[in-house]
Amino acid sequence: MNIHEYQAKILFDKFSVSNPRGIVADTADQAAAAASEIGGERVVVKSQVHAGGRGKGTFKNGFQGGVHLVAPAEVGEVASKMIGETLVTKQTGEAGKLVRKVMVAEAVDITHEYYLAILMDRGESCPVIVASTEGGMDIEEVAESRPEKILREHVHPLIGLQPYEVRKLTAGLGFKGEQAGQFGKLLANLYRLFLECDCSMAEINPLVETTDGRVLALDAKFNFDDNALFRHPEIVEFRDKDEEDPREVEASKHSLNYIGLDGNIACLVNGAGLAMATMDIIKHYGGEPANFLDVGGGASQEQVAAAFKIILSDPAVKAILVNIFGGIMDCDVIAHGVVAACKEVGLPIPLVVRLEGNNVEVGKGTLAQSGLNIIAADDLADAAEKAVAAIAA
Amino acid sequence: MAILVDENTKVLVQGMTGSFGGRHAELSLEYGTQVVAGVTPGKGGQVFEHENYKVPVFDTVEQAAKQTGATASAIFVPPAFAVDAILESVDAGMDLVVAITEGIPVRDMMKVKAAMVGSAARLVGPNCPGIVTPGQGENSHGGCRIGIAPGYIHKRGRVGIVSRSGTLTYEAVWQTTQRGYGQSTCVGIGGDPINGTSHLDALRLFNEDDETEAIIMIGEIGGSAEEEAAEWAAQHCRKPIAAFIAGATAPPGRRMGHAGAIVSGGKGTAQAKKKALRAAGITVAESPAEIGSALVEAAGWS
Numbered sequence: 001m002n003i004h005e006y007q008a009k010i011l012f013d014k015f016s017v018s019n020p021r022g023i024v025a026d027t028a029d030q031a032a033a034a035a036s037e038i039g040g041e042r043v044v045v046k047s048q049v050h051a052g053g054r055g056k057g058t059f060k061n062g063f064q065g066g067v068h069l070v071a072p073a074e075v076g077e078v079a080s081k082m083i084g085e086t087l088v089t090k091q092t093g094e095a096g097k098l099v100r101k102v103m104v105a106e107a108v109d110i111t112h113e114y115y116l117a118i119l120m121d122r123g124e125s126c127p128v129i130v131a132s133t134e135g136g137m138d139i140e141e142v143a144e145s146r147p148e149k150i151l152r153e154h155v156h157p158l159i160g161l162q163p164y165e166v167r168k169l170t171a172g173l174g175f176k177g178e179q180a181g182q183f184g185k186l187l188a189n190l191y192r193l194f195l196e197c198d199c200s201m202a203e204i205n206p207l208v209e210t211t212d213g214r215v216l217a218l219d220a221k222f223n224f225d226d227n228a229l230f231r232h233p234e235i236v237e238f239r240d241k242d243e244e245d246p247r248e249v250e251a252s253k254h255s256l257n258y259i260g261l262d263g264n265i266a267c268l269v270n271g272a273g274l275a276m277a278t279m280d281i282i283k284h285y286g287g288e289p290a291n292f293l294d295v296g297g298g299a300s301q302e303q304v305a306a307a308f309k310i311i312l313s314d315p316a317v318k319a320i321l322v323n324i325f326g327g328i329m330d331c332d333v334i335a336h337g338v339v340a341a342c343k344e345v346g347l348p349i350p351l352v353v354r355l356e357g358n359n360v361e362v363g364k365g366t367l368a369q370s371g372l373n374i375i376a377a378d379d380l381a382d383a384a385e386k387a388v389a390a391i392a393a
Numbered sequence: 394m395a396i397l398v399d400e401n402t403k404v405l406v407q408g409m410t411g412s413f414g415g416r417h418a419e420l421s422l423e424y425g426t427q428v429v430a431g432v433t434p435g436k437g438g439q440v441f442e443h444e445n446y447k448v449p450v451f452d453t454v455e456q457a458a459k460q461t462g463a464t465a466s467a468i469f470v471p472p473a474f475a476v477d478a479i480l481e482s483v484d485a486g487m488d489l490v491v492a493i494t495e496g497i498p499v500r501d502m503m504k505v506k507a508a509m510v511g512s513a514a515r516l517v518g519p520n521c522p523g524i525v526t527p528g529q530g531e532n533s534h535g536g537c538r539i540g541i542a543p544g545y546i547h548k549r550g551r552v553g554i555v556s557r558s559g560t561l562t563y564e565a566v567w568q569t570t571q572r573g574y575g576q577s578t579c580v581g582i583g584g585d586p587i588n589g590t591s592h593l594d595a596l597r598l599f600n601e602d603d604e605t606e607a608i609i610m611i612g613e614i615g616g617s618a619e620e621e622a623a624e625w626a627a628q629h630c631r632k633p634i635a636a637f638i639a640g641a642t643a644p645p646g647r648r649m650g651h652a653g654a655i656v657s658g659g660k661g662t663a664q665a666k667k668k669a670l671r672a673a674g675i676t677v678a679e680s681p682a683e684i685g686s687a688l689v690e691a692a693g694w695s
Contacts, residue, residue, distance in 0.1 A: 120499055120500075120503070120586065120587075122586040122587055122615075122616045122653065123616065123617055123618075123621075125502075125503050125506045125507070125587045126503060126507070127503075140658050140659065156507070157503040157504055157506070157507040158504060158507045158508070195500065198498055198499070198500050200499065225498055225499045225500065225652070226648070226652065227472065227496045227497060227498045227499060227585075227652055228498035228499070228500065228501075230472070230473065230496075231473070231498075257650045259644070259647050259649065261642075261644065269560075270560055271558060271559050271560025271561065271650075272558060272584060272649060272650025272651045272654060273556070273557065273558020273559065273560060273561035273562075273584065273611070273613055273639050273650075273651070273654075274558065274560035274561045274564060274639075274681070275649070275650060276558075276613060276614070276639040276640040276642075276643055276649050276650070276654065277558075277561055277564070277637070277639040277681035278681075279640075279642040279643070280639060280640070280641045280642050280663075280680065280681065281680045281681055281682060282642075283641065283642045284679060284680045289642055292643070292647075292649055292650070294650040297541070297559065297560075325560045325563050325564055325567070327541075327542060327543030327546065327559075327560065327563045328417075328420070328541060328543055356567065357543065357546070357563070358543060379682060380564070380680075380681055380682040381680065381682035381683075384680075384682075
């Protein structure tokens with residue numbers, strides 16, 4: 001789950017991670033009021049969308065730039081060209097993203113940019129702090145070209161972050177005097193945020209030192225452990241469905257695991273590993289998968305029907321491959337779900353079905369007697385070949 | 394032989410009075426597995442009945458272990474209570490703890506793993522289909538089934554299977570059953586980023602098992618567990634290994650169903666894993682339909 005910049009600021013403020021003053025606004029008037037409250041010679045107005053490259057983006061109304069440094073008096077006018085308009089950046093695709101809010105923030109003068117992140121290191125089964133004096137740029141590039149510039153500190157899962165670890169990183173980044181104290185506090189608070197919010201990543205890039213001697217988190221990216229969201233209703237509140245693929249939003253309502261892709265052969269599979277493998281085998285035989293879809297181990301007829309409707313709502317889809325290894329799951333339940341969905345929404349494109357496992361003969365019978373034009377497949381390879389051939393025909 | 398469990402293993406089920414745990418306890422009993430106890434706090438004294446089977450339910454794992462001699466536990470409790478259940482089993486001296494539960498927070502698993510350092514118990518999972526050592530009877534009846542795998546697709550035999558995915562394991566099991574080779578033991582290690590038993594751990598066990606003649610290792614995108622196992626295997630494994638890695642077509646940065654199946658920062662791709670496996674002398678199937686033929690190629694069977 002991703003969150004907006006202004007939501008990250010809410011978390012930073014809650015955990016006392018120092019960051020520039022900022023106020024979120026829904027309208028140009030609110031933005032103007034926020035600017036006069038923040039004051040100073042200049043403020044920054046930032047589009048709130050889930051996409052990088054905002055600064056260099058272009059609005060569909062022709063207005064250049066999703067981030068602006070302006071005098072407080074100009075904020076109202078600038079914000080009116082951003083709010084309610086669609087911003088296209090290198091990460092949004094041509095469709096762009098509708099800007100519903102802007103954040104008006106204090107402009108800071110920077111003397112140095114750093115990188116600071118906390119991640120879950122799955123190999124070591126513990127959190128790792130990653131820091132660098134080379135902030136404000138792509139950290140993976142730094143790790144590649146100048147690995148000696150990356151500092152890493154693993155934290156013991158039960159003992160937690162120790163003062164010596166903070167001192168090592170403070171010294172490693174070269175913070176001295178008052179800034180050393182500020183950085184230490186910021187790091188300890190960020191670690192607390194990381195743990196208490198069940199983050200899988202909390203990244204500050206850049207972390208900055210300002211001309212007036214402050215150490216601040218300027219921009220942040222968070223990832224949360226989906227498994228832990230049940231104990232964080234306040235973070236679930238941050239979810240912005242407007243920023244998500246509508247097919248994925250619909251799928252999540254039915255507890256289906258769906259991820260949209262660019263191909264034209266849709267697949268419906270039980271189990272995440274088999275669903276991935278089904279995408280792979282479509283590609284192996286020269287096709288392109290349109291989606292990842294795992295209906296789970298105990299899918300109901302209704303879920304299968306809902307999954308089918310989502311697949312068929314995608315105009316790019318030219319064929320469907322259903323691949324079920326029903327170990328415990330009854331193949332006939334899947335068959336009934338497929339038939340019900342096709343009868344409700346129609347079946348305008350070829351459908352290849354491979355059923356294996358529990359009650360498989362009854363399931364195959366249900367499909368055969370449905371009167372639907374279903375291409376039966378014997379095994380996984382046969383199914384993929386038939387789906388690819390159906391499109392070529 | 395076989396690894397981890399056999400037909401004599403006594404199993405208790407934590408969460409047996411729930412619908413999910415209960416259903417699979419029934420299937421294990423029907424398979425011939427020695428399910429000797431259930432544990433549900435507050436329901437001690439009840440009896441779990443299925444067909445002619447009567448299984449006592451206890452309040453604590455400690456009581457269940459003392460009175461029934463169970464040495465392995467299967468965990469079916471919801472994510473919020475799973476950590477407590479795992480640690481209770483470890484504390485009660487279980488040799489093997491198999492956590493089926495999907496959706497345990499990573500932070501909780503990190504603590505469990507640290508808490509288990511130095512303990513004799515082995516954790517398998519979480520978010521896994523469990524373990525099956527097939528029996529000698531019809532449709533492999535009489536074996537030990539801990540978890541949610543379909544028992545009947547197995548056949549007692551000579552292939553050890555280790556996998557991060559449930560249904561993909563069944564696919565590999567089915568291919569080896571149809572070819573007549575059968576399985577020594579099948580271990581689902583689970584799809585979460587932090588788990589108890591790794592691919593490497595399973596390879597070590599299979600390497601020492603007389604009944605296992607060849608190994609199938611099924612991995613997927615995310616992390617580096619497959620690469621670590623391959624590196625070890627190149628040096629130490631005396632048995633042929635065939636492998637499949639799922640997720641070559643997965644988009645980077647997206648979690649593919651399993652919490653651990655994600656390519657992040659260009660790390661953990663299927664391509665990199667396959668390359669590492671091949672460099673270690675492992676035969677890698679390019680398609681999931683070819684796992685059986687990759688095994689035949691690796692083992693030199695005909």
